[in-house]
Amino acid sequence: MFLGVTGYNHESSAALVDKKGVLVDYYREESLTRIKGDKSFPKRSIQKLLDSNNLKIKDIERVAFYERPLSAFLHTVKEASQYMPRSLGLLTHQFRNFNRSSVSCYLDFARLFKGLEKKLIYSDHHLSHTLTALAYANTKKDICSIVVDGFGDRSTASISQVFDPNNINELWECPYPISLGLFYSSITDYLGFAINEGEYKVMGLSSFGDSNSKSAKLIRDLMDWDSYSNKLVADMSYFDYHISTSNSYSHKLESLLGPARNPFIPLIPGDNDFQRCANVARGAQDLTVYLLRKIFNHAHQLTGSRSFLFSGGVSMNSASIDSLSQLPFVDEIIIPPSPGDAGCAIGAALYGYLKSNSFKYFNIAKPSLFPSVKEIRNEKVLTEKIINDEFTVLETNEDNSFLKAAELISSGEVIGTILSRSETGPRALGNRSLICDGTNKDAVKTLNTVIKNRSPFRPTAPAMRFEIAKKYYQLRPELSECYKSMSATCKCINDNISLEFPTTHVDGTARIQIVDNESSLGKLLFKLEPMKIDILANSSLNVSGDPTCFDLIDGLLVCARTPLRYLLTDLGLLTKKNLY
Amino acid sequence: MKDKNTELSVFFETAHAELASALEMLAACKETNSPNQSFGYFMHAKDEYNHAGCFFKMLSKRGKESSLEIARAFRFVPPSLITKGYISNKGFLIDTMKLKDFIAFVYTNELLAKSSFEKILNLVGPSTNEGAAISNIMKDELRHHGMAKKHFLDHYPALQPWQLLIYRIKETINNKGRKIYDANLKFLDRLLTPLYKSMAYLAGIFARKLNLTEFQREGKNLMNISSHSLL
Numbered sequence A: 001m002f003l004g005v006t007g008y009n010h011e012s013s014a015a016l017v018d019k020k021g022v023l024v025d026y027y028r029e030e031s032l033t034r035i036k037g038d039k040s041f042p043k044r045s046i047q048k049l050l051d052s053n054n055l056k057i058k059d060i061e062r063v064a065f066y067e068r069p070l071s072a073f074l075h076t077v078k079e080a081s082q083y084m085p086r087s088l089g090l091l092t093h094q095f096r097n098f099n100r101s102s103v104s105c106y107l108d109f110a111r112l113f114k115g116l117e118k119k120l121i122y123s124d125h126h127l128s129h130t131l132t133a134l135a136y137a138n139t140k141k142d143i144c145s146i147v148v149d150g151f152g153d154r155s156t157a158s159i160s161q162v163f164d165p166n167n168i169n170e171l172w173e174c175p176y177p178i179s180l181g182l183f184y185s186s187i188t189d190y191l192g193f194a195i196n197e198g199e200y201k202v203m204g205l206s207s208f209g210d211s212n213s214k215s216a217k218l219i220r221d222l223m224d225w226d227s228y229s230n231k232l233v234a235d236m237s238y239f240d241y242h243i244s245t246s247n248s249y250s251h252k253l254e255s256l257l258g259p260a261r262n263p264f265i266p267l268i269p270g271d272n273d274f275q276r277c278a279n280v281a282r283g284a285q286d287l288t289v290y291l292l293r294k295i296f297n298h299a300h301q302l303t304g305s306r307s308f309l310f311s312g313g314v315s316m317n318s319a320s321i322d323s324l325s326q327l328p329f330v331d332e333i334i335i336p337p338s339p340g341d342a343g344c345a346i347g348a349a350l351y352g353y354l355k356s357n358s359f360k361y362f363n364i365a366k367p368s369l370f371p372s373v374k375e376i377r378n379e380k381v382l383t384e385k386i387i388n389d390e391f392t393v394l395e396t397n398e399d400n401s402f403l404k405a406a407e408l409i410s411s412g413e414v415i416g417t418i419l420s421r422s423e424t425g426p427r428a429l430g431n432r433s434l435i436c437d438g439t440n441k442d443a444v445k446t447l448n449t450v451i452k453n454r455s456p457f458r459p460t461a462p463a464m465r466f467e468i469a470k471k472y473y474q475l476r477p478e479l480s481e482c483y484k485s486m487s488a489t490c491k492c493i494n495d496n497i498s499l500e501f502p503t504t505h506v507d508g509t510a511r512i513q514i515v516d517n518e519s520s521l522g523k524l525l526f527k528l529e530p531m532k533i534d535i536l537a538n539s540s541l542n543v544s545g546d547p548t549c550f551d552l553i554d555g556l557l558v559c560a561r562t563p564l565r566y567l568l569t570d571l572g573l574l575t576k577k578n579l580y
Numbered sequence B: 001m002k003d004k005n006t007e008l009s010v011f012f013e014t015a016h017a018e019l020a021s022a023l024e025m026l027a028a029c030k031e032t033n034s035p036n037q038s039f040g041y042f043m044h045a046k047d048e049y050n051h052a053g054c055f056f057k058m059l060s061k062r063g064k065e066s067s068l069e070i071a072r073a074f075r076f077v078p079p080s081l082i083t084k085g086y087i088s089n090k091g092f093l094i095d096t097m098k099l100k101d102f103i104a105f106v107y108t109n110e111l112l113a114k115s116s117f118e119k120i121l122n123l124v125g126p127s128t129n130e131g132a133a134i135s136n137i138m139k140d141e142l143r144h145h146g147m148a149k150k151h152f153l154d155h156y157p158a159l160q161p162w163q164l165l166i167y168r169i170k171e172t173i174n175n176k177g178r179k180i181y182d183a184n185l186k187f188l189d190r191l192l193t194p195l196y197k198s199m200a201y202l203a204g205i206f207a208r209k210l211n212l213t214e215f216q217r218e219g220k221n222l223m224n225i226s227s228h229s230l231l
Helices: A029-033 A043-052 A069-081 A088-096 A102-112 A125-136 A180-190 A199-206 A214-220 A251-257 A274-303 A318-325 A341-355 A384-390 A398-410 A441-451 A466-472 A477-484 A520-531 A552-561 B002-031 B035-064 B068-073 B099-124 B129-155 B161-208
Strands: A002-006 A013-017 A023-028 A062-065 A120-122 A143-148 A155-164 A167-175 A223-226 A231-234 A307-311 A332-334 A391-395 A415-418 A433-437 A461-464 A536-540 A566-569 A572-576
Touching: A002 A043, A002 A341, A013 A043, A013 A341, A023 A029, A023 A043, A023 A341, A029 A043, A043 A102, A062 A102, A062 A341, A069 A088, A069 A102, A069 B161, A088 B161, A102 A120, A120 A341, A125 A143, A125 A155, A125 A167, A125 A307, A125 A341, A143 A274, A155 A180, A155 A274, A167 A274, A180 A199, A180 A251, A180 A274, A199 A274, A199 A318, A214 A251, A214 A274, A223 A274, A274 A318, A318 A332, A318 A477, A332 A477, A384 A391, A384 A552, A384 B035, A391 A398, A398 A415, A398 A433, A398 A520, A398 A566, A398 A572, A415 A552, A433 A441, A433 A520, A441 A536, A461 A466, A461 A520, A520 A536, A552 A566, A552 A572, A552 B002, A552 B035, B002 B035, B002 B068, B002 B099, B035 B068, B035 B129, B099 B129, B099 B161, B129 B161
Parallel strands: A002 A062, A062 A120, A143 A307, A307 A332, A415 A566
Antiparallel strands: A002 A013, A013 A023, A143 A155, A155 A167, A223 A231, A391 A572, A415 A433, A433 A536, A461 A536, A566 A572
């Protein structure tokens, strides 16, 4: 068995790959600690992998860490040292926290999982991304990998040619500190949202903005693509992320765009500062799409490839993917369901597998979208009293539960789901979801703002079968895999009724999910068919600010804390007592 | 300005503490093998989540009226629960303590929390809506304290209430000790910061001279780079 681990900088996670190159289990630390964005050493995830799969330390052949820790440290320190004394705060922080950075990975293994430290190897950060994405591709050879993120262990974007899993040549890189990911994060910060958490809010907000507005145009000048040197260029005087621990943008950016937004003031469409913020977000989104198109173009020039793996945090920018798929040389774009750093544990585990000399032939199997091993402990016993006292079991039979849930959805109710295994990535695909009729405006509004307490400008995703999606949306065959994991938005067909759906964003796009018939949502849609409902609104089951639910107890707690009334589980359909 | 900062800090830290309590209870709920205990921890976690929500609302209300600089300083990010020490980086209390000590810890700290809420009640005013919310939270804390006591004595009938009192005194001393330690740490930090900065400056001079071009991977097969290298 091969273990892949991420942590210390972004969300931590652990993945387990077997000797056949199959991803057998995967956990994000935040799912287990319930601390969103938990980046501490993933001890719970590793322990759970060992326990759930009845493994001992000796059963693990190799452990691969997803990046080279010292490289990451030295690159940030060297860059900051150019700006002393302004950067002294950052430098002091880096040196003082040296022992808490990923450099201490070895020691953490030695302390918590004695024996594993001797099996520890290190992969390049972007290589981990590439291998994660490669796992989800149908072909593992002759494909181009593009990684764009905030910062890896040395670069912020790269292009590699994958000849085969053991021959991955890097052809281009964008050195730190120029970073499309950190640019987007800085704008996220400027707009009052938390970095590494609020980027998708900026993406949602951008739909309300005007590309021709002054703010949007000003933003577009902050970064560019130099066609002579084929490099990303940026005016770093607008940013402070490379010299400061507390500020990602500089005063110069505020002089350019106006004051940053107070994070405590809600952003409501129609309010005073809303349009200015939306225009800033629009500018950031436009620039991101423009630069990604340039990077893809360069990747095609370098490799001649027409199939692309796209990963790294920036690939979560689903609103840019449709535009990339329209580039004339693109036949296919593969985005893994967890394209950020948390997903890198999968790539790291595969790296360990590929670096082992135990096998003559290597095979990387395409992972499931729901890889976590089902909870071993008997949830039924543990939750017995909670369910007895706080909930009523409406149905226990699976078929009847789904039918009853469908009836409730058709009557305008919102249902939570805790079914089977949890999803790999940040997007709930039906097993840990909040769902309702995707065409019912009131139900979607209740889901979005009453239950989830989300900002009203943020869209909810529609989920449907492929045949239904074709009727409403301009699907692109290049993105057929992306639609399965909600990785790309698409436009509604012109003058189509889908433009009126509450899941359609203000710019006429939707981040659709195409579901398999065998999946939980597929089964539910089958039950909904006679009720003339073919689209579900789907959002992750959590309260705003918390990680997506992981197990039944998390689901019951969301139900208890919010106005959510129904929960579809493996134990049956539950409803909260004392509803009124 | 200082008052505003202090006020925001009170709500900010209390929200952290309540959310951390919710997570501790949730972890305990999942860790136990008893459905009854699981239920008790579940309900406790639900209350603590609600308390945290109340304090976040109070923080938000004041944050809206603050300057941008102050507001940004009090923006909540969940991982700070660990970095600020509200949740130990060693794990949840249920993982690191014996069950008896854990229950005693809950018993004691619920009471201590109630007394610290009395100060917040005075800050917001007892007759305001916020005051009413805090009064309700204080009632919850007392209830939790009572439940923990019952739970403790049910499970350890040989123990006497006076032994709980000893736990309480011990924990009160520990809390005071932690506050003194924290204050000293902050003082030391202020004292040593110039030294740290000087050292960072010197290290920065060396860092400037680092040649990192050899780490460039352009044209290289990434699978052939040594897997044992940290660089």
